[in-house]
Every structure is written in C-alpha cells, then in structure tokens.
Amino acid sequence: MKPFNIYLTGVGGQGIGLLSEVLLRAGDHAGLPVKGVDTHGLAQRGGIVVSRLRFGAGVYSPLIPAGEADLVVALERHEALRGVNTALKDGGTLIYYDTVWQPLEVRLKKAPPVDENTVAETCRKRDIREISVFRPDLKESLMQNIVVLAHISGESLIPGVTTAHYKTAMADLMSGAMLAKNMALFDEELEMNRGRVPGVGGQGKRKTKGSRQ
Amino acid sequence: MKKMGDMLLRKGSFSEIVMGNTALVRAMIESGTRVVAAYPGSPTPEIADAIGAISKETRPFYFEFSTNEKVAAEITFGAALNGHLSTVFFKSVGLNVAADTFVQLNHMNIIGGMVVVIGDDPGANSSQNEQDNRHYAHMSYIPVFEPASPTEVYTFYKAAAELSRKMQMPILLRLTTHVCHAKEKVRFGGWDPQLPDDTPAFDPGNGPYIPLTTEVFPMKRRALQRLADVEAYANHAPLNTCVDHDNPKQGIITMGLPFLSLMDVLQEAEKKPDILKLGIVHPLPRQVVRDFLKSHREVKLLEELDNVLEKEIKLMAFDEKLDTTIIGKQELEDWIDEYTPDKVSAIIRKTWPDMLPLKTEREIDKPYVPMRPAQMCPGCGHRSAFHAIKKALDENAITVADIGCHTLGFMPPYGVGEILMCMGASTAMGSGLSLFNTTRKVVAFLGDSTFFHAGLPGIVNAVFNKHPITLILMENGTTAMTGHQDHAASGRNFNEVTDRIPVRQVLEGLGVTHIYEVDTYQQSRLTERVKQALNDDAFSVVIAKHPCMLKFNREQRRKPGCQARQVHIDQNKCRQIHKCVERFGCPTFVLEKDNRITVNPDLCIGDGSCRQTCPAEAIGAPETAQGDSNETV
Ligand code: SF4
Numbered sequence: 001m002k003p004f005n006i007y008l009t010g011v012g013g014q015g016i017g018l019l020s021e022v023l024l025r026a027g028d029h030a031g032l033p034v035k036g037v038d039t040h041g042l043a044q045r046g047g048i049v050v051s052r053l054r055f056g057a058g059v060y061s062p063l064i065p066a067g068e069a070d071l072v073v074a075l076e077r078h079e080a081l082r083g084v085n086t087a088l089k090d091g092g093t094l095i096y097y098d099t100v101w102q103p104l105e106v107r108l109k110k111a112p113p114v115d116e117n118t119v120a121e122t123c124r125k126r127d128i129r130e131i132s133v134f135r136p137d138l139k140e141s142l143m144q145n146i147v148v149l150a151h152i153s154g155e156s157l158i159p160g161v162t163t164a165h166y167k168t169a170m171a172d173l174m175s176g177a178m179l180a181k182n183m184a185l186f187d188e189e190l191e192m193n194r195g196r197v198p199g200v201g202g203q204g205k206r207k208t209k210g211s212r213q
Numbered sequence: 214m215k216k217m218g219d220m221l222l223r224k225g226s227f228s229e230i231v232m233g234n235t236a237l238v239r240a241m242i243e244s245g246t247r248v249v250a251a252y253p254g255s256p257t258p259e260i261a262d263a264i265g266a267i268s269k270e271t272r273p274f275y276f277e278f279s280t281n282e283k284v285a286a287e288i289t290f291g292a293a294l295n296g297h298l299s300t301v302f303f304k305s306v307g308l309n310v311a312a313d314t315f316v317q318l319n320h321m322n323i324i325g326g327m328v329v330v331i332g333d334d335p336g337a338n339s340s341q342n343e344q345d346n347r348h349y350a351h352m353s354y355i356p357v358f359e360p361a362s363p364t365e366v367y368t369f370y371k372a373a374a375e376l377s378r379k380m381q382m383p384i385l386l387r388l389t390t391h392v393c394h395a396k397e398k399v400r401f402g403g404w405d406p407q408l409p410d411d412t413p414a415f416d417p418g419n420g421p422y423i424p425l426t427t428e429v430f431p432m433k434r435r436a437l438q439r440l441a442d443v444e445a446y447a448n449h450a451p452l453n454t455c456v457d458h459d460n461p462k463q464g465i466i467t468m469g470l471p472f473l474s475l476m477d478v479l480q481e482a483e484k485k486p487d488i489l490k491l492g493i494v495h496p497l498p499r500q501v502v503r504d505f506l507k508s509h510r511e512v513k514l515l516e517e518l519d520n521v522l523e524k525e526i527k528l529m530a531f532d533e534k535l536d537t538t539i540i541g542k543q544e545l546e547d548w549i550d551e552y553t554p555d556k557v558s559a560i561i562r563k564t565w566p567d568m569l570p571l572k573t574e575r576e577i578d579k580p581y582v583p584m585r586p587a588q589m590c591p592g593c594g595h596r597s598a599f600h601a602i603k604k605a606l607d608e609n610a611i612t613v614a615d616i617g618c619h620t621l622g623f624m625p626p627y628g629v630g631e632i633l634m635c636m637g638a639s640t641a642m643g644s645g646l647s648l649f650n651t652t653r654k655v656v657a658f659l660g661d662s663t664f665f666h667a668g669l670p671g672i673v674n675a676v677f678n679k680h681p682i683t684l685i686l687m688e689n690g691t692t693a694m695t696g697h698q699d700h701a702a703s704g705r706n707f708n709e710v711t712d713r714i715p716v717r718q719v720l721e722g723l724g725v726t727h728i729y730e731v732d733t734y735q736q737s738r739l740t741e742r743v744k745q746a747l748n749d750d751a752f753s754v755v756i757a758k759h760p761c762m763l764k765f766n767r768e769q770r771r772k773p774g775c776q777a778r779q780v781h782i783d784q785n786k787c788r789q790i791h792k793c794v795e796r797f798g799c800p801t802f803v804l805e806k807d808n809r810i811t812v813n814p815d816l817c818i819g820d821g822s823c824r825q826t827c828p829a830e831a832i833g834a835p836e837t838a839q840g841d842s843n844e845t846v
C-alpha cells in the first residue's frame with residue numbers, strides 16, 4: 001500500500017501544531033504506522049507554519065516529496081493555495097478554513113490577495129476535491145482547527161481513521177474544560193454536517209458560510 | 214491527557230509517539246545522566262521543553278540554561294570531572310561560541326563521561342548558515358554519532374553515553390533539524406533509577422588537566438589514541454548498518470536523514486543499490502568502509518553539506534589502491550541545502566540515470582501566492598521601536614543588526630539593521646564601521662539575552678577604545694526568538710526565581726556614561742532620546758524596553774477573567790493614507806479591496822501602540838472583545 005501523505009499549513013499562531021498532533025495520534029490509534037515533522041522556530045513569528053504527516057508502512061523520511069501529498073489541510077486561504085501549488089498531487093484533496101491573514105505583499109499593494117475562486121479554479125483544473133469550511137459564529141479563532149478536524153472526520157478524509165480515533169487523540173492531548181469545550185465544538189460541527197453528500201472533484205463544496213473577504 | 218513528564222519517568226518499558234528532542238531526554242534519564250546544560254537555539258529548544266515537563270523535584274538530573282554555549286559546555290565539563298555523566302546541547306552555530314572549550318575536551322580525561330549534542334541545520338531553517346560541525350569534531354579529535362530518526366536519537370545517545378563514560382572522553386551526537394523535530398513511535402526501555410553517588414570525585418591525579426608545555430603532546434597523543442580506539446569500536450558497533458540489495462555493482466554510503474530520504478526514493482527503483490549507513494561518522498570505521506568498497510564496483514557517497522567523508526574515503530581508497538569507482542559531490546549544488554527526498558532523487562538521477570523511473574513533469578497551473586515572510590508579532594515592542602527610531606535617523610545612517618526577533622527589522626517597511634553576522638557582533642561591527650567615518654552615524658542593535666551571551670565584550674571594547682557609536686539595547690525581558698527562555702535579566706532561571714541582573718547597572722558598571730532608557734511604546738520620547746544619543750560625542754546606549762508581547766499576552770490570557778481587547782478604525786476619520794500599513798506595519802491591519810483599512814480580529818491584541826502612528830487619529834482606543842482558546846496545549 002502506498003503511504004498516505006498529509007501536508008498541514010497555516011500561519012504561525014493559528015494552531016497547526018495541535019491539529020497535526022491530533023491527526024498523528026489518531027492515525028496511531030487507528031493502528032497505522034505514523035511519522036511526522038513540524039516546522040519550529042522563526043516561522044512562528046507570523047510566517048508560514050508547515051507540518052507533514054505520513055501514514056502507512058514503508059515510510060522512512062518524515063518529509064513528503066514535492067507534489068506527493070494526498071491531503072492538504074490549511075487554516076488560511078493563501079496558505080491553502082500555496083499548499084496546493086507545492087505539495088498536493090493532482091486528484092488529491094484540499095480542506096481549508098476560509099479565513100484570511102493578509103500577507104505582507106498584499107498589505108503593501110505589491111500583490112493581489114488570493115480569492116476563493118482562484119483556489120476553486122486551481123482545484124478544478126487539477127481534479128482536486130476542494131472542501132472549504134467556515135463558521136461565522138465561531139468566537140475563538142484558535143478553535144478553527146477543531147472545525148477543520150470535524151470535517152476531516154465527518155468526510156473520512158484519512159483512510160482508516162474514524163471519529164472515535166480522533167476523539168481518543170483529542171483526549172490524549174487536552175483535558176478538563178479545554179477538552180470539553182473543544183469536544184463540544186467537534187461534535188456540534190460533525191452533527192451539523194451529517195448526511196450531506198460528500199463533495200467529489202470540486203463539487204458539493206461544503207460551505208457553512210458566507211464569504212469573508 | 215497524557216502528561217509528558219510522567220511518561221518520561223516511567224519505570225517499565227513503553228512506546229510513545231515523540232519527537233527526536235523528547236526521545237533524547239528519555240535516553241538521558243535511562244543512561245543516568247546527572248548534569249545537563251544548554252543555551253536555547255533552534256532546532257534544540259524542545260529538549261528543554263521536555264526537561265521542563267518533569268518537575269524539578271522528580272527530575273533525576275540538574276539542568277540549566279547557561280549564559281551562552283561556551284559556559285554551558287564548561288558547566289558540563291566541570292560536572293563530569295566530578296564523575297557525573299553530563300550533557301550539553303545547543304544549535305549548530307552555538308559550537309562556534311563553545312569552540313574554545315570544545316577543542317580542548319578530548320585532551321582531558323572526562324571521568325564521568327560527556328555527550329555534546331548539537332542541532333545542525335542543513336537547509337538553514339533557522340540559522341544564519343548551514344555549517345557542517347563535523348569539521349570541528351575532526352579538528353578536536355572527537356567522535357561523532359549521527360542518528361537519523363527519533364528512535365536512533367534514543368539508542369545512539371545511550372550508546373554514546375556508555376562509550377563516553379567508559380573511555381572518559383567526549384562524544385558528539387550530531388542531530389539535524391528534521392531529526393530533532395521528526396515524530397514517530399519510539400520503543401523505550403525500562404528505567405531503573407540508581408541512587409547516584411554524588412561524592413565529588415575530582416582528582417588531579419586523573420589528569421593531566423593542565424595543557425601546558427610538556428603536557429600538551431602527551432595529552433594530544435592520548436586524544437589521538439582514544440580516537441583510534443573508537444574506530445576499533447566503530448568497526449564492530451551495531452550503529453553502522455547495511456541494507457543488502459544483492460547488488461555487487463552499485464553501492465551507496467550515507468548517514469543520518471539522507472539515508473531515510475534515500476530509502477524513500479529507492480522504493481521506486483527496480484534494481485536498488487546496496488547501502489552502508491554509517492551511524493558513527495567520525496572516526497571513519499575503515500574496516501567496514503573498506504569491505505563495502507571492495508565488494509562494489511561503484512560507490513556513491515551521499516553526503517549532506519560538506520564532503521568530509523568523501524575526502525577521507527577517497528584518501529583511504531588511494532592509499533589502499535582500491536579500484537572501486539567512488540562518486541562524491543558532482544557540482545556546487547550538492548554542497549547546499551538539506552538532502553530531502555526530492556534532492557536525493559535528483560542526485561541519484563544524476564549519478565545513475567537509469568536507476569529511477571522517468572519522471573514526467575507535467576506543466577501545472579500555479580497561481581502566484583503572495584509571500585509571507587516571518588514578521589514581528591502584533592503589538593511587538595520592537596515594531597514601535599523601529600518606527601520611532603527610523604524617525605531619528607537620517608538616510609545616511611548605518612544600522613547594524615544582531616540576532617533575535619529584532620533582526621526582523623531589516624524587512625519592509627522598516628529596513629533597519631542592514632548587516633547581520635552572529636550573536637553579539639553588532640557593537641563591535643558598528644565600532645569598526647565608525648572608523649574614519651565622520652559623516653555617517655552608526656547605530657547598532659542588540660537584544661538583552663544576547664547582551665549577556667556575547668554582547669558584553671563588544672560593549673566593553675567600545676567604552677575602552679572610545680568608539681562613539683550608539684547602541685540600542687532592545688530589552689524585552691526574555692529570549693523571545695527561541696521560545697521565551699529566561700535570561701540573567703529576567704528574574705528567573707530555568708529552575709527558580711532569582712535576582713535580576715539589571716542591564717542598566719551592568720552598563721553603568723562597565724563605564725558607559727551616556728545611557729537613556731525608554732519604553733518603546735512611548736514613540737516620540739524614544740525618537741528624541743535616540744536623536745540625543747546620536748549627538749553624544751561618546752559611546753551611548755539607548756535601552757529601548759518593552760516586554761515581549763507574545764509572551765505577555767499568552768500569560769494574560771491564562772489568567773481567569775482576562776478579557777481580550779482590540780482597536781478598531783474609525784472609518785469616518787480615516788483618510789486612507791495607509792501610513793499604518795506602510796510605515797508601522799502591524800500584521801493586524803487589513804487593506805480591504807475598497808481601500809479601507811480594517812483590523813483582523815483574530816490578530817489584534819489591543820495594546821494600542823499603533824494609535825500614535827496614525828496622523829488622522831482614526832485608530833480608536835482598545836475595547837474589550839470576546840474570546841479565549843485552546844492554545845495552552
Ligand atoms: S516573540 Fe516577542 S519579541 Fe519576538 S516578535 Fe513576537 S512579540 Fe516581538
């Protein structure tokens with residue numbers, strides 16, 4: 001079996017670390033051999049943060065070759081497209097939280113921002129399934145990662161890993177009120193989207209949202 | 214919730230998913246390591262995070278963050294002379310600072326054993342260069358163990374500790390960034406805590422410990438002999454492994470992370486080469502390498518960064534008249550960057566064009582994504598400082614940067630700090646730039662952790678040799694860049710509360726007579742003070758201080774009842790002149806399509822330092838917003 005490669009990306013401070021750790025442990029609870037690696041350090045000062053996970057037998061390096069990711073998980077729209085450009089294979093899946101942390105070049109009017117249509121169009125051309133999520137009523141931006149996690153679980157985006165595995169992994173990493181709060185959001189988001197037809201090839205886009213910027 | 218501290222102290226054997234840096238700490242515990250010291254620097258700070266997860270009371274060893282890498286090395290060396298198994302860790306360039314001590318280590322009889330752990334950084338992910346520290350090991354006659362994965366970090370440390378203690382010599386455990394940070398499930402052995410014998414065992418009779426005159430040669434001889442003994446060990450150590458693909462024609466010698474990349478890349482190869490993976494890369498296990506060379510017609514040396522192995526192996530092949538074709542580095546690019554699977558794939562294709570299946574590069578549409586360089590955090594005091602300082606400088610001024618978050622001042626929109634070298638270098642570089650220079654003011658920057666680390670000698674020199682430059686000391690109370698470790702002026706060390714060593718009094722004690730102290734949020738005052746300092750006809754220091762807001766804000770958020778605050782832009786007052794984005798540049802500001810400026814509610818921390826920068830006074834006072842988070846994990 002070919003390994004399943006997951007490329008997570010976002011901006012420093014968005015909570016990629018926790019999301020990545022949950023996925024890694026969920027994979028382990030599902031009985032898959034897992035490897036991973038995060039970027040640390042400088043990138044956390046408002047730069048790009050990347051985490052790579054590789055599930056399955058026959059994996060040696062934690063690094064994913066360019067264009068070999070099966071799934072890109074992004075917590076920001078620009079990073080979603082960057083992840084698609086650099087890491088995602090044709091026919092893979094992109095899931096991203098559709099918020100925008102404006103990059104420097106955009107603010108300094110040196111480059112136009114990436115809009116949602118550009119992401120959608122790129123995915124369509126490359127036969128990539130695109131799932132964009134957003135919760136307008138979410139008060140705490142640092143829980144966007146949990147919203148994304150609920151959709152990864154609900155849509156069974158990682159082969160062999162089930163909702164129970166994600167929940168066990170969450171309990172490994174959080175406790176008390178924090179666990180309760182995150183678990184409640186996870187369950188709620190899962191429930192809200194139950195029974196929807198999963199999107200295929202760019203259709204059935206699952207937007208719980210009105211666009212943001 | 215699984216607690217890391219409890220996990221690391223488990224008595225029985227167990228398996229857990231950990232990163233290399235964490236696996237290292239369990240290895241220290243199982244090995245009976247007693248003293249550990251460090252200076253923070255990527256990719257190693259998470260070693261200290263794991264150590265910090267164990268309470269001071271239950272931690273089986275002493276740990277400190279020392280003032281710099283050299284001091285940390287000396288602390289551990291000293292402890293080892295008393296018989297304690299010791300370990301020092303720091304990042305790649307830290308060895309330059311520790312070098313004076315490091316090169317002596319193997320001249321000494323280190324009775325407790327000492328493992329030096331270095332986080333090298335191929336790919337320069339978080340360093341100013343990608344120096345290959347095997348060179349230092351060669352120069353110092355110190356063996357190098359090189360693990361490839363978290364599991365190997367654990368097993369190699371244990372082997373290094375054992376050998377080091379037995380042979381009473383230092384051993385270098387060379388990690389690289391993606392070995393430190395790689396995560397996998399590691400099978401750990403049991404831990405049988407021994408009651409340590411803490412009797413100070415230092416005895417000059419174990420020496421000689423004075424490397425002077427007649428003793429230098431015998432000490433060097435012993436170092437060389439020990440290195441030869443380690444080679445004998447390495448020739449039979451299980452740390453060197455072979456992957457046999459029954460290919461007498463082609464072989465590859467490699468090590469560390471490049472080995473893992475290679476294994477991934479070769480999954481696609483029909484006829485795979487045999488592989489010799491070296492775990493002990495210095496001294497060269499000649500027997501093992503010789504046998505491998507002799508049994509293959511062509512051998513590729515897959516060696517990240519410099520051609521250290523290549524020179525040794527080719528020399529050996531020449532001396533022994535081996536007729537194996539040895540393929541080392543082929544072009545300049547082979548010396549540069551991390552050997553990721555992509556890079557290794559390209560190298561293998563270059564070496565043996567038929568080994569891997571053809572890659573069909575399909576032209577794919579990649580719409581441009583604007584760059585996102587690292588930036589100072591929202592509300593960072595350095596941003597206020599740069600904004601204010603820029604107003605005090607004329608265009609001609611030369612600004613000299615140092616290492617730390619404030620290094621980011623070189624980026625737009627500030628452009629302050631036009632040359633950067635290494636820790637603590639700014640004051641003396643600036644002093645040099647001031648010689649014969651009567652027309653251009655020189656301003657150097659320095660952080661407070663760096664001040665104590667390597668900044669002091671340059672300052673003493675500026676006072677002593679009368680260099681009339683201005684130093685701006687960016688005091689934020691922490692070692693921010695590497696993850697907020699405490700330093701001498703923080704009021705805490707790793708283990709407890711301590712008296713601060715106040716930066717200002719140190720400067721006064723050193724004889725600095727022109728000292729100004731301003732909170733960086735007071736921007737117009739800061740501008741004024743810098744102007745004054747620039748006009749001083751002597752070495753002057755402006756202490757530009759403000760707590761690290763990332764750290765401060767995180768601490769605030771943990772307090773019960775804390776309410777987040779944010780500013781908002783009054784669109785009626787805003788004249789859309791965009792000074793806030795173009796000059797001040799807090800990442801919080803959003804330039805909307807219709808030219809309005811708004812504030813990203815996910816980012817603003819409501820400190821209000823931006824308000825004074827808006828000529829239209831459109832930025833309103835911070836107001837309470839809603840929200841907390843799952844961030845403390
Ligand atoms: S970590 Fe602290 S000092 Fe560094 S950029 Fe952020 S706020 Fe500034």
Ligand code: SF4
Pocket residue numbers: 591592779780799800801802812816817818819820821822823824
């Ligand atoms: S108040 Fe908000 S917008 Fe102003 S400097 Fe602070 S973080 Fe930036």
